[in-house]
Each structure stands twice: as C-alpha cells, then as structure tokens.
Amino acid sequence: MSYSEIQFSREELARYNRHIIIPEFGLESQRKLKAAKVLVVGSGGLGSPVLLYLAAAGVGTLGIIDFDVVDDSNLQRQILFGVESIGAPKVEAARERLLALNPHIKIQLYNEQLTSKNALDVIKEYHVVADGTDNFPTRYLVNDACILTGKPNVYASIFQFEGQVSVFNYRNAKGEAGPNYRDLYPTPPPPGLVPSCAEGGVLGVLPGIIGSMQASEVIKVITGVGETLSGRFFIFDALNFETRTFKISRRDDNPISGKNPTIKELIDYEQFCGMKTVEKPIKEISVKDLYDWQVRGEKFQLIDVREPHEYDIVNLGGELIPLATVSTNADRIDKDRKVVLHCKMGGRSAKAVRELEEKYGFDNLYNLKGGILAYIDEVKPELTKY
Amino acid sequence: MATVIIPTPLRKFTNNTAKIDIHAGTIEETVNELTVNFPDLRKHLLDEKGQIRSFINIFVGESDIRDLQQEKTSVKTDTLISIVPAIAGGNLKI
Numbered sequence: 486m487s488y489s490e491i492q493f494s495r496e497e498l499a500r501y502n503r504h505i506i507i508p509e510f511g512l513e514s515q516r517k518l519k520a521a522k523v524l525v526v527g528s529g530g531l532g533s534p535v536l537l538y539l540a541a542a543g544v545g546t547l548g549i550i551d552f553d554v555v556d557d558s559n560l561q562r563q564i565l566f567g568v569e570s571i572g573a574p575k576v577e578a579a580r581e582r583l584l585a586l587n588p589h590i591k592i593q594l595y596n597e598q599l600t601s602k603n604a605l606d607v608i609k610e611y612h613v614v615a616d617g618t619d620n621f622p623t624r625y626l627v628n629d630a631c632i633l634t635g636k637p638n639v640y641a642s643i644f645q646f647e648g649q650v651s652v653f654n655y656r657n658a659k660g661e662a663g664p665n666y667r668d669l670y671p672t673p674p675p676p677g678l679v680p681s682c683a684e685g686g687v688l689g690v691l692p693g694i695i696g697s698m699q700a701s702e703v704i705k706v707i708t709g710v711g712e713t714l715s716g717r718f719f720i721f722d723a724l725n726f727e728t729r730t731f732k733i734s735r736r737d738d739n740p741i742s743g744k745n746p747t748i749k750e751l752i753d754y755e756q757f758c759g760m761k762t763v764e765k766p767i768k769e770i771s772v773k774d775l776y777d778w779q780v781r782g783e784k785f786q787l788i789d790v791r792e793p794h795e796y797d798i799v800n801l802g803g804e805l806i807p808l809a810t811v812s813t814n815a816d817r818i819d820k821d822r823k824v825v826l827h828c829k830m831g832g833r834s835a836k837a838v839r840e841l842e843e844k845y846g847f848d849n850l851y852n853l854k855g856g857i858l859a860y861i862d863e864v865k866p867e868l869t870k871y
Numbered sequence: 872m873a874t875v876i877i878p879t880p881l882r883k884f885t886n887n888t889a890k891i892d893i894h895a896g897t898i899e900e901t902v903n904e905l906t907v908n909f910p911d912l913r914k915h916l917l918d919e920k921g922q923i924r925s926f927i928n929i930f931v932g933e934s935d936i937r938d939l940q941q942e943k944t945s946v947k948t949d950t951l952i953s954i955v956p957a958i959a960g961g962n963l964k965i
Contacts, residue, residue, distance in 0.1 A: 530960070619960030644958040647879040670957040674926040720955060722879070725889060729876075729953060731930045734938055809883075 488513075488520035491545075497589050501543050514708035515543060521707045524548040524611040526599055526627055528579045530692030531617030531641050531699060533565040538700035539615075540583040540590055544707070547583065548611055550595035551575045558871060562689035599623060601751035604630040613706050615639045615699055617692075621673040622754035628653060628666035629751055632741050637706050637715075640666060641699040646688050646724040648695030651733070652702050654742075655715035663715035664735045665742055673758045691723055767838045770825055770851040772860040778825075785823040790837045791857075795829065799869045801857060803827065811837045815845045827853035827860075829871075873950040875901060880956060884911040893952075898929060899942040901952060916954070926957040 493515070498505070501515050523544050525532050528551040539547060555563075555570040555578055570578035576594040583592055595607060599618075608614055608630045616627045616638055624642075631638040631654050638653040653665040698719070705711045718731045741748040770778075778785055787803035789796055796805050806814045808828070818824055818841065826834040834852050841847045853860070861868045872892040877885050885891065891908075895901040902923065906913040918924050929936045930953040936944045946952060 527960075617960075621957070621959045624959055642958050642960055644960070645879045647958065649955075649958065669928065670926050672925045673959075674924070674957060718955075720953075722889075724879070727876075729930075729933070731928075731933050731935060731953070731955070732938070733935060736937070 488516045491516040491519045493519070494589070497543070500587075500589070504542070509710055510708065514710055517708045518543045518704065519545040521613065522546040522548065522611045523613045523615060523703055523707070524550065524608060525615045525617060526550050526623070527617040527619060528563075528565060528575045529553070529559065529617065529619060530562040530643065530687065530689075531696040532579075532615075533563045534693050534696030535615050535617055535641075535700045535703070536565060536579060536583055537586065538697060539703060540587045542700070542704055543587065544590065544703075546591045546593060546611075548593040548595065548607070549576045549579050550597065550599050550607060551579075552596060552598045562687065562692050564693065599626060601626060601754065604751060605634060608636055609634045611636065613637050613639060613703055615641075615703050617641060617696065617699065622758045622760065624666060625673065625757060626751065626754045629741055629748060632665060633749075633751070638665065639699055639702045639706060641695045643687055643691050643695050645686055646691060646722060648691055648698075648721045648723075650695060650698050650702065650714060650719040650721075651717065652706060652713045652715040655706060655713055657715070662735075662742065664733050665739070667739050667741060668736045669718060669733050671736075671739070675759045688723055694723070695721065765839070765842075767835060767842070768851045769854045771854050772863050775825060775853060775860065776864045778823075783823070785825055786819045788818060788824060788826045788834075788837075789857075790826055790828050790834050795871070798871045799857065799861070801827070801860060808833045808837050811840060812844060815841060818847065818850075820847065820849060823849055823851060825851045825853055828856050830856040830858055832856075872948055873901060873946040873952055875905060875952045875954065878954055878956055880958065881912060881915055881954065884915065885909050896945060897942065898931065898936055898944045898946060898952070901946060902929075902942070915956075928955045929953070930955065 504510050504515050505512050521544050523539055525535050528536060528549050553575050555566045555573050555575055557571050560566060565579050565582050574596050576596045580592045580594055604626055614631050614636050618624060627638060637655040640651050640653055642649045655663045702714055705713050716733060718733045721728050737744045740746060789800055789803035789805050790808045790811060792807050826837050828834040831854055838850045838852045841850060861870050872894055875891045875893055877889055882889060893901050893904045895904050902916055916927055931944055931946060931950055
C-alpha cells in the first residue's frame, strides 16, 4: 500500500499530534512511518530503545529477531524488560511491552538467530533494518544481506563508554547507494583481540543514548526528513562527553559493493570472522568431575582468571589471576600437580590455558567447561549467579 | 604537536590515557611513536607485516586516511588524530 492511502483513527491522530504539528514532519511523514516495516536485529541494549521509540513513533510494522531469553544481568541496560520477564524469550517480552505502549502497530517476531540461511528471506520483507547485534559475524551478515536485498542498514554499536552510529547502503535521491560496513571495516578483528562488552562491560545508559540516535536515523530514513548519517560515521565518548563525526566513502575494493564484487550470496560469517579456525584442543574438566575431585580430596590447584570484581560477587576459592596477568604470574602456577583454570563461562580460561601451554610449556592444565556458571547450575545452585 | 585520541578498548595499553600528544610529521611516524611508547599497542594497531590493521580506522580531522595518503598522510601541530577500532557489542564469543 502506498503511504498516501494510509488512514489514521482519531486515537492515532491524537497520539501522533506532536509529530504532525512539526512543520517539516507533518501528516505525510506520519503516514510514511505507519506504512513502514522496520526489522530490528537484536532486542538487547540497543534494540530496547530503538524498539520503544519506533513503536512510540508509530512505525506500522516492527520485526524483531532475537533468540535469547531475558536474564537478570540484562536489566542494567535493556529497558524493554522488567523482573517479570526474566526467563522469557526476549521477542515475546518485547512484544508485550511494545503493544502496551502502542496497540496501533503490528509486531512480527522471529525467535531465532539471524543466519545466512534465513537472513535474505527475513530482510526482504522490510524497508529498513536496524542493526543492534552484539557480535561481528552477525554485523557482516546484516551488512551483506542488506546489500543483496537493497535495504538501508541503520547501524549502531557500543563498548564500555563509547558508541558508533552510521547509516549504510542508503540510496540518495539520485539512487546512488552510500558506503556500507565493509567500506568502513573491510575485515573483523581476529577473535580475542578486541574485548567484548561481556568482558569489558558497558555503561548501562550508553545503549540508551546510542540506540535513541539509531531510532532517530531510522525515522529519517523512512520519512526522508533531514539529512541521514549516510556517508558519515558518528562516534560518542560518554566518558569525556566528546562527539566526532567522520566522513566515510565507498571503496572500489569492497568485495560486495565495489567494482569487482566477489561476494554474490551470503557466506559463512563465523568462518569469515576467524571463529572456526582449528585450535589445538586443550584438556577440559566438567563441573561434575571437578566436584568429584573436591569431594575425594584430589590434589590440584584451582585458578580463577576472572576480574577481581567478579571474584567478589562469587568464587570457588581459587587463586585469583586475571586473564591479562596470567603470563606475568606463570610462576604462581604449579607444574607438578593438576591445575584447573576457570572463568565465568569457560572462554577466558581456555585462552589462559592456551597462552600458558604455548609460552611456558605447561601440560597439566585443565579448563573448567562452562565456567563458574555451570558449576553453580549443576553443583552449587545456592551460590550467586551474575 | 598532533594529538591522538585513543579509543576506550585500547586505553588499557596506554595507562588509561585518552589523549596523547605526539611529535610527528606523518601518520606512519605517529603510529611508530605510539608503539614505541606503548609497546602493547603494537599488536592491536599493526599486523605482522607492520601494516595498520583493517579493523582499525585512523582519521585525520574528519577524514579517513584511506581517502588521503594512507600512512603517508601528513599531520600538523594542531591535527586531531582519531583511532577508531571496530566494536561489535556484548557477545562473549568474540
């Protein structure tokens, strides 16, 4: 349906009055919003404000794709959810909250992961995509799927105190597409080189600030009001309250939108991001076996490679040697008895095991599978989870 | 003296310093000077061949050095140099 045929009920006109009376916006832009279908990829820190503001603004159809469930550690920043949503699929909890905010809109849920298999089919149903995902493979997947389907991709990303926003693959009035994520970052960092928010943290209000800007860009893309961030890259540092906007351009060597594109269909993005490289297997121990060792009085050393503040929340009595300092503390790690290393979920301690084996030739190290969270789940549920 | 703005994820390699003044004529000299003073930064900024990594963007003022003269881009005393790495968000897998 063309936006010019869009009608509003009296309730809707009252609701959207503050938009309609803006001279540059008017009823026409409100009609465009109602006619628009926006896919929000990820309903976490960024997806929360994006969805809330787009629902409130009257975007007619919102698609939400996320396979996660609400966890209490989400509530520090994911303002779509409350305590009552803990354990529920995020998309379900999001729909309930958004329809309570605006019953005049339609919501389409995808309680699944966006993958190379489903991305084109899902994205082709929408006019605009808002990327608020939390990992590099999905960033490149969303980018490429938007290029292949010709959809604008409103991008935002956050880490600790810093946020980034841009609009990719946006066609201007002349029909020329702007730069995309691969023009800005041709390849992702190898795993382990850039810390994630789960390791490095994120200020809870930051996705609120950055996600609101993302929502604002989505509205501008839909309505054509103002000038979008296409061809520009915005960054915000909450710590110093500094903002910078850079110019970015299309690059001829872009493998999907350059002069000689080599990517003509979606690829394996985990492989592209180096996450499927074969790593030397390391010895692992299950939480049940660890408990067995503890009960039997087996001689072993337990090392905790998490950060001190995590140790303060909950610990298993291991010696605290944070991942970044394991090399300099290698002399504290026994070579003549078994050593179990653990972290929160098993990723950081695996890195520590590899580093110690490679640099110092340890052969007595075991990584605790699933980390302290698995231990709490399966052995000591009375301990505090975080 | 040009000023380099260090992004949050790399500040732990610069003693948490966000802005560093560098005496240098080009971006190449700037990166050299930075990695000499903060050796741990090196592997994050440069690959094994000594090239600036493709997930690190360097901007001089508001322009991408790839649109200027890459590492040979000249910097002046009042130039603001921004190092902006790719960031993805919260997933522990990465």
